[in-house]
Amino acid sequence: MIRTIENSNGIVRFAFKESIKQLENDKKKESLIFLHFSYGGNRFKYSTGYKSCFMDWDFDKQRIKQTKSNIINAIEVNEFLSKIENVIKKEYSRLIADQIVINNEVLKEFLDTYLNKNVKVDNAKPKTFFEFCEEFLSQKKKISPITKRSYKQTLLKVKNFGIDNNEKIDFNSFDKRFVLNFIDYLEENNFSLNTISKHLKNLKTFLIGASEKRLINNLDFNIKDFSVAPQETTAIYLSEEELNKMFELDLSDKKHYELARDVFLIGCYTGQRISDYNGLTTSSIKKINGKDYFTIMQKKTKVKVNCPITKKIKYIMDNRYNGLPPKKMLEKDLNKYIKIIGEMLEVNESIECVSNKGGNEKKEFIQKYKLIHSHTARRSFCTNMYKKKMPVFDIMLFSGHKTEKEFYKYIRIAGEERASHIVDNGYFD
Structure with a gap:
């Protein structure tokens, strides 16, 4: 017995709503493009929602002309047509395989769902x-x-x-x-x-x-x-010498000052934001290749960093906190006490500060200790490591900066100090 195998994919073609003869008389007149799907002796017609005209339509390919057409989204429309052609064929094959009754209502429901036409939008009250x-x-x-x-x-x-x-x-x-x-x-x-x-x-x-x-x-x-270029802030850093003086300062009779100093120094030695260096716990300490690290999931970037526990950090923990990191401190208190400690250390250099407030530029000189705050720790780490000639890429590994452009905003070397740094790097004879 001779027999044939029925095409289980169905046949798809795209055609205009109006007749070709009508559109040929006015080649620029637009008409809706319909999907025509023939299956098992039945025909299903579905509007694509897109329009075209006789002169822009390739009747052989059943797609919008992409070379001579002036339609800027021709590629996008053609991709859409190909997509719905493929999905309806796949759905038809699935329905046959699952022995589900196929009719035009089933196919329409499928395409409406696929194209999110069944999603109800509440237009009763537009959002403000x-x-x-x-x-x-x-x-x-x-x-x-x-x-x-x-x-x-x-x-x-x-x-x-x-x-x-x-x-x-x-x-x-x-x-x-x-x-x-x-x-x-x-x-x-x-x-x-x-x-x-x-x-x-x-x-x-x-x-x-x-x-x-x-x-x-x-x-x-x-x-x-909606853009105004921000003004670069006057932000300072503490040098290695200033940090060493802070480290060696005896604050044993002023425990709240001592805690602020120790929390701040851990920020200076790890390069983290205050949200990450303030409040470290024993669960933050991990041993990697025999050495102790703070493993920190940075709160802002959600990036994990491993910061070495330096000799000075270990000294702080072992000699003042029973081997534990110092407990968390309110940021406003830390900022208050760290300025007082800076004044005690006579960090009195006059810093020129330029600000623009209320549309007016203001220039004043402020003693350096008054500018110290929680974020100074991170700037100090970046700047001091840069001065030590640590590669920028390596510093960024700890600081969490995504780009060198952002990183260099944290480098606070200016004037004579910067010129000296460039010369020391061997760029001049």
């Missing part, structure tokens, strides 16, 4: 800009509490700007005019240039998210407008 931002923050992964607080502060500033200026803030409020007025508002409220830059950067994050969801229809909206 601020509701969108709150939802955006709640869905944002890998965001630290500090960063989240910064975003919320930005939203509060934008809300207050709207209230104080009797202006309703919605998705289409954001244009060049808004940026200039918002900057003026922050300057009038005596915010520094760096704070203004931070708030614009945070706002830009929300606006990019809203723009991607096509919630912004303002033709004057340009994300590039």
Whole structure:
């Protein structure tokens, strides 16, 4: 007996909704593209949602012309057509294999689900800009509490700007005019240039998210407008000599000062952020190839680093904390006490500080000890290791900087000291 095997894939073709004869008379007239699927003597028709015209359509390939067509997303549309052709064939084969009854309703339900057409959207109450931002923050992964607080502060500033200026803030409020007025508002409220830059950067994050969801229809909206170059801050570092004096200072009769000093020094010797060096425990200590390390999962970057427990760190732990890392201290207390310790050590060098606040530039000289704070530890590590000629890539391994550009912001060598460092590296005779 002679017999044939039925095509279990079905046959797909793409064609216009209108007849070819109609479209040939007006070759620029657009028509919906439909998927036609023939299976087991039945025919199923489904709108792709895309349109084309006679002159842009390749009837042999059943795709939009990509070489002569002026359609900039021709490749994207053609890829979509190929994708739904493949998925409906695969689904049809699966249904046959599972002996499921196949009809047009089943195929339509499948494609609607595949293309997310079955997802119900609640259009009863459109989200306001601020509701969108709150939802955006709640869905944002890998965001630290500090960063989240910064975003919320930005939203509060934008809300207050709207209230104080009797202006309703919605998705289409954001244009060049808004940026200039918002900057003026922050300057009038005596915010520094760096704070203004931070708030614009945070706002830009929300606006990019809203723009991607096509919630912004303002033709004057340009994300590039939401940028102000931050001013480089006057940040100092403590030299090896200054750190040694701090290490040797007897603070045994002032235990709260002693704790602040020891926590701070561990930051200077490991190069970590305060969120990582303040509050280390015995579970942080690991032995690698016979040597002790602090194994730290950095809270901001979620990167694991192994910081050697140096002789000085070990001395601090063994002689003052029974072999344990010093306990955690409130950052505000650490910043307060470490400045007092700097004053005790007579770290009195005058540092020129330039700031821009309320739109006005201010220049003043401040004694170095008044500028010491928790972040000085990290800058001290990076700068001192750089001066010791440790390769930048190796320093970054401990500090957790992602790029050299970001790393070099932490190098605080200027003037005569930097010139001397370059000469010592052998670049001049």
